[in-house]
Amino acid sequence: MFERIAELAIRRSRLVLSIAAVVVALMGALGAGAFGKLLAGGFDDPASPSSRARDVIEKEFGGETNLVLLVRAADGRVDDPAAERTGRALVSDLKAEPELGKVVSYWDTGSAGLRSEDGREALVLARVKGHDAEQQENTERVLDAYGGTYEDTLTVQAGGSAGVSHEMGPQTEQDLVLAESIAVPLVLVLLLVVFGTVVSALLPLLIALIAIVGVFAQLFLVGSVTDVSVFAINLTTALGLGLGVDYALLMISRFREQLASGASVEDAVRTTTSTAGRTVAFSAATVAAALAALMVFPQYFLRSFGYAGVGVVVIAALASLFVMPALLNVLGRRVDSGRMPWAKPGRSGSAATGWGRLARTVMRRPALTALPVLAVLLAAASPLLGITFGTPDERVLPENAESRQVSASLREDFDGNDAAALHIVIDRSVDEPALASYAAGLSELDGVVRVETGTGIYADGRTAATGPGNPALSRPAAQQLDVVSSLTPKSDAARNLVEEVRSASPPPGTHPLVGGTDAELVDSNASIAGRLPLAVGLIVVTTFLLLFLFTGSVVQPLRALVLNVISLGATVGVMTWIFQDGHLSGLLGFTPQPMETSMTVLMFCIAFGLSMDYEVFVTSRIKELHELGEDNESAVANGLGHTGRIVSAAACLLAVSFFAFGVAEISFMKLFGLGSGLAILIDAVAVRGILVPAAMRLLGRSAWYAPGFLRRLHDRFGLSEGGPAPAAAEPERTAEPEPAPDGSAAEPGPRPADSARI
Known part of the structure; x- marks a missing residue:
């Protein structure tokens, strides 16, 4: 398939680019109306x-x-x-x-x-x-x-x-404009540093633009038929910019490497598409699988990120696979035009020896080097022991926001907070004495100031003298009771009150429903907790299957999953220490509060998917070298030597696009940006640089183990980055090694020298 894509790009380059330009223009016209279709809510389960x-x-x-x-x-x-x-x-x-x-x-x-x-x-x-x-x-x-x-x-x-919604929508747009005004120039500067030429630095931004415009159009269409959160825009821009740059970086680096090795432009396009293109496709599949798990949640806030996330991954991958090869074929060696003063000709074809030396150092003393890193990551994860969860309220806005000032006044200056009252509804008629008895009992609960009904107001277990009740709360076939408390909304005490109200004995023959902001928080947390095992299970299973198809090993997926859990635990732990416990709140400008449930789940899925992105980048080269004859230790060191610079550069570029949201005024978007950026850096440096080589050294030959029947299955259906290459740039390969008796690949002998691959 990838060979056919390469031939299409070579033979019909201008036709491909013309069609792409028309499609992008149409997507831009649709995407211009996306903001008008998006909503500020979506944190509640409709069935709760x-x-x-x-x-x-x-x-x-x-x-x-x-x-x-x-x-x-x-x-x-x-x-x-x-x-x-x-x-x-x-x-x-x-x-x-x-x-x-x-x-x-x-x-x-x-x-x-x-x-x-x-x-x-x-x-x-x-x-x-x-x-x-x-x-x-x-x-x-x-x-x-x-x-x-x-x-x-x-x-x-x-x-x-x-x-709150009235202020949150415009604030989201302002945050987005500010974040992108920071991220795009920084990414461009970093691309110039990485590539050293103007043309090659601009190409990744073109792929990112296609991905972002495409998902804006997708969100317009999806938003026309179902509810979509306005915050999906933030993910679209951050992830579109990051992944567009990531995938283009991989493709352009391989193309330049092939040219540096003496290949013709057409052969370089063929090899790039068949090798780096294959890695892009597989990487996109792993990221999309992690983000697709967000669609199992009933809250449209989370589902929206699933729509946007899968869309941006797919469009970025398609642009990289079809548009990028056509661009490279048209540009040819002009891809290195506009060379910067610091750029050294031929650098793209060399390995990053620093990463290779680091890997060899780690593998000489794997336990000694890995244990301190594990200790730091586990210490960073320790705040998870005290984590609590909440839903967004006015406190996510800046302190000068009008709705936040109103909320503060309600808490401090009024006897009870009517806006945060619990609303109890009974969808049938109720005798007045039974209703009065029920309301009086509720008014005796700790923290309750009064209970308002259609026939009276109750406090401390008896009828209050503050008024005759609110007739608007009574209907022939339904009754509403408003429970007004003095408790801080969304506090532990307020959540306990929800459970106490739901446990109270109702009027005979009735089944009251309890609503209100605190009840919504309780139900939202319960809903997400109920669906979380399914989402995690889908992520684990799909990731395992994809990595098995890519590596032919059952150990590699397990190793990747374990290391990802450790790095993600450290990330969420640090975010808990900052945003829940309040450290750095003065510097970053936010109000500490419980971790926002939906955003924490989103951050987990995003970080997990992106860590698998780099897992595929690194493992593809290690596997390739291992199959070409290198022993396990050399394959790891040389594989990291060739991919380390790309992974580190891609991680820095992607982290910048997320870190830019650290300037957002909405606190949970600040949490999302800083957490996702931190997770990317931890994965690229601590995991890929130290824990992966340590784990591979400790696992030894068993790192590539798979039972015989699974290895046969992989031989038939698995994928690898072993595309064709021109004779000038690719020497003859050794024969495929025979499987060992235990089903793992036998350690082959020395391999012939080959051209550097990414």
Whole structure:
């Protein structure tokens, strides 16, 4: 197959490039509308009890309150005549807005819970109508009309989930522009350093551009038929830039190496496509398999990263396999045009002897060199012993964000947080005495300030004197109870309250559903934990199968999986130490909070897939040299000598594209960028440079072991990087070694000298 792709690129180069240009233009036209299709939510399981409660509230009660307007009197108290008159006018205007429903305020209810303890602030609660994108548009229109100063008497700030989403979308776009404005110039500079010529440095950016534009078009199409998170854009740009550069780097380096060895341009294209192209295809398959596991989760936030991740990997690989060979054939030796002053002619054809020497040093004392590295990685992973998980809230935004300031005021200045209340729904009629008894019992739970029903308000186990209840919470065929607490939202105490409410004895014959932000957190964590074994299982099985098909060994996949788990544990441990425990929070500018569940899972899948990317890069050369006759130790040292520079360069380039998100204002995107970049560097340096050669030396011949029947299966269906090469650049090979009695490949004798491969 790869030989046919090479012939197509050679014989129809300009046709391939013309078709690619048209396709990219069409994808760009589609992708321009991607942002309009993407949403800011997606952290909840649609089948969870809290989501079902929200659906019942939507159907029977007009939906949950999602917009909190904090209204502050410019002078004096909200009960002063002028402030009260203006406040009532504001509420009247809001009730007339078609985009809003369930508008409730202090001025028309007199509820003490809707007025601050100092009397200077009051709350207006409302429901922004619409679903997802429509709701975001409605929120923007309402806040444009009423946010800020109202009639010079009141100031209005927006909070609640609608307010957070309203600020999160634009902030995501700003973070993206800032990150790419940092990453692209840095990547270009690094490419110039790596390649030493302007033309070869620009080609990887072209592949990255194709991948990014292609996935923008994909997200537009997918977003037209299902919910897709706006944060998928961040993964698209970071991973598209990184993988586009990675794959192009591999292809261009092999092409230049072949030219340096004396091959013609056409033969160099053939060898590059058949060898490096084969590695790109296999590497893309391993990364895509890891990212595809995100699609097993019901939260569309995670599924969106699966859509974007698989898309960007596939498009980057296709561009590298079809567009890059055509470009190389057209450019020929002009690929080295624009040589930089520091570049040395012929450097691309030489091995990175430093990596080879490091590998030989490690293999002379494998245990002595590997144990300190393992100790450091395990120490870095130790914060995992105290890890806790949460879901995003206003604290992921900068401290000056309006919705975050509203949330802080609700916690500090009001008796109970109505915006964070638990919503209990019963989808049938209930006798008033039974409902009163149930509500009174709930009001006695630790941390509960009051329980509001359609017929009364309850506190400390009895009817409170603060009001007659909210008739809007009662329907002939359904009842809603709002449990308002003084607990910090999403704290351990708040989560324990959810479990206590769900364990309370309900009215006879009823099965209440509990919703609200804290219930959503409990359900989201439970949902992800329930699907995580399936996702991990799929990653492990597909990775094992792909690496077996690539290496013909059952030991190599196991070795790769074990080392990946260690490096990923260290990465997540460091991120826990920083983002949960709060170290470096002042320097990085974020508020410590529990690790965001979905983002931690995403970071794991991304880092795992990318580590397998480099696993294939390195193992392909080691396997090739081993099959050509080198003993295990020499194959590892020489393989790392030839691939070390490429892996380290690719890792630095990819890490830069992720580290750029360290400047993001949204804290969980900062976590994602820094964590993914750190995982890439740990894998490229500590794992590939030290732990892999140490493990290969300790395993010895058993590193290539496979039972006889599996080896026969690999001989029939397996793949390897053994494409054809021109006679001028590729000497005659030795015969294939016979399998040893135990099913592993026998150690062959010395191999003839061959041209350097990547």
